[in-house]
Amino acid sequence: MRTLIILLIPVAYIIFLVMILRKPKKGKPGKKTDAEWMHESLSHINIEVPIEKCQKILNISKFGPPILIFLIGLLFLKWWQTIILMVVSYFIGKKAPKSYVKRRLKKRIEKLEDQLLDTLTMLSGALKAGLSLPQAFETVLEDMASPMKEELEQILNLNRLGQPMEEALERLAQRVPTENVEILVTSVVTLSETGGNLAEAFDSIVNTINERERVREKIKSMTALGEYQGLIAALSPIVFIGLLYFMNPEIAMSLLNTIPGWIILGIAITLDILGYFLMKKIATIKV
Structure with missing residues (x-):
């Protein structure tokens, strides 16, 4: 067993390097690859990352955790536990970078929305x-903080x-796709x-x-209240399993050490996550 592990470690390392060093694929016409989307999205928040580096980050996130779990599974886990965790970690790793970038974009857009009224x-x-529109933007630029200041600078640079x-304002609407910014851009274009x-128009x-x-x-x-109820409902199964472990460890461990137990946990977690997002969607009303 030890010899097998020693042989598999360099094999896993080589596979990992091959996956990381793969060249980014070119997207189909009209469709961007994940690396291209990540590069463009990061540029919107003034983080310049080359497409090649974005592809490496995506590859590490996708293939790094499964290979690590594979090596750990050789020592501590059963074969079916290793396979399940590798599959789950692959899909989580595949979604994690995009989720992070989307969260950063969302925070930036929310901050821009908060600054829009003052602007x-x-x-x-x-x-x-009596100032013209470009002069008005230059005047406002001096008193604005980031990220609105950066957006105004981009508008003025394009105008110069x-x-x-x-x-230039239509490009702002592409970078900040919100209804309030769309109203602003439409008003300026129409009145021009x-x-x-x-x-x-701005007062209105x-x-x-x-x-x-x-x-x-x-x-x-x-x-x-509905959002908190969804959160409590999502956390209650975890609390239940914790109480079950203290009351009857044998039954609780059977969920972790047997294939039927993992199937039950997988179904329960899936339904739990779906229930949470469903309750959150019901409680969310767009204005």
């Missing part, structure tokens, strides 16, 4: 003072390079084509956003 209010004041302000008072958008936020906070307070 629009200051833009309206600058326009009322000769791109119309409307197109038809003519109109941008300051009044501010009032609209304030009203939506008031309604959103009210709904959030009303649905908070």
Whole structure:
């Protein structure tokens, strides 16, 4: 057994290196690969990572945990436990980098949304003072914090390079795909084509956003109980297994040391996760 383990360790290491050093695949026309999506998404939050490095990160995340579990399983686990954990770790590792990037993007967008009201209010004041739209953006830029400051800088840089302000704002809508930003961009583009008072339009958008936020906070307070109920329901099976272990360790360990026990745990965990997300979806109301 020891000889087998000694032989399999370098084999697993070589497989791991081959998986990591694979060149990134080119996506089909109109469809991005995971590495291309990760590279573009990170660039939106001003983190420049080459596509090749993104592909290596994805490969390590996908193949590193299964190989590690395989080596640990040779020493401590049964063969079927090793296989199950390898499959589970592969799918978790495959989703983990994208989930992390999406969470970073979500936090950045939420912060931008929080700064949008102040930005629009200051833009309206600058326009009322007689400044043009690019000048108003430059004035607001001086008082803004990150990440809004970075977005305004990108808009102004594109405008200085000769791109119309409307197109620069449309790129902002692509980087920050929210309804409030879409309303802002649509208003600027429409008024630029038809003519109109941008300051009044910004004031109207501010009032609209304030009203939506008031309604959103009210709904959030009303649905908070449902979210907590979903969390409690999701954690209750874990508490139950813990109590079962202290009351009757033999039955609890039979769930971990037998194939039927792992099947039961797998079904229970799957249903538990589905139930949590279902309750969360029911309790979430979009405004």
